[in-house]
Amino acid sequence: MAFRNTNTEYVNVRRVPSTPISNSDKNLLRVVLLSFGLLCIIQATLNVTLRIFLDESDTNALELNEICKNFTDQKRSDFDQYFRDGWVYFNTSLYYISPAKRNWQDSRGFCLQRGADLIVINSREEQEFIRRFHRFMWIGLRNTTARTWIWVDGTPLTRRYWGPGEPNMGNDEGCVESRFFEVQDTWNDLNCNDQNFWVCERAMAR
Structure with missing residues (x-):
């Protein structure tokens, strides 16, 4: 209910109770975080594997960067x-x-x-x-x-x-x-x- 007079307006504010996180939501969050972690591991593994198979040495990478500085x-x-x-x-x-x-x-x-x-x-x-x-x-x-x-x-x-x-x-x-x-x-x-x-x-x- 709201109370109004000639000088000031007052409004009752109700507190909305917070909704607790359900167990299913918690499990979903765990799955998402776990999946993200696995993706990071897979990406790191792929990077290492590609470096091995393509024989991309650190020397070549540094040489390319050095050349490009002068472009x-x-x-x-x-x-x-x-x-x-x-x-x-x-x-x-x-x-x-x-x-x-x-x-x-x-x-x-x-x-x-x-x-x-x-x-x-x-x-x-x-x-x-x-x-x-x-x-x-x-x-x-x-x-x-x-x-x-x-x-x-x-x-x-x-x-x-x-x-x-x-x-x-x-x-x-x-x-x-x-x-x-x-x-x-x-x-x-x-x-x-x-x-x-x-x-x-x-x-x-x-």
Whole structure:
């Protein structure tokens, strides 16, 4: 009931009793908290597992951070876009592993349109890096009209990782793929019109 006079208005305020938390609500809260804790554990486990399988060393991470310190904001934005598009970082370069197949020339065209080119393999570490992806993939090595093997950047072939019996130069095999067999040396010469996956490489210039 409210009492009113000419000067002041008074209102009776009733106290609303608090509703006790039921046992079922308590159990639900426990389940939610437990689930959240399990998710945190799973996330931590996944992070460790991915680091092991992808061999992402702390050294590489620090090296990438050091390089990026010297990038302009525009360059950082550009490389962020590469990462969003599925490119991966290894030893100062960005790489794209194709999800589809094309012939050698079309594969190279894909890379060139993105400011890259087919991979030029300069070291054993780089050769081992692309073997991890377990695919037959075009690399940037081809045979010229002078029957000389040359990389897409114009450099001659010096380090060689040919598979057993390769190159055999059969059936107009003027382009090169890298395979993923158990042996370390996996290159195979192949007809350039064959369909294959491919690897793009983009050097991280400052």
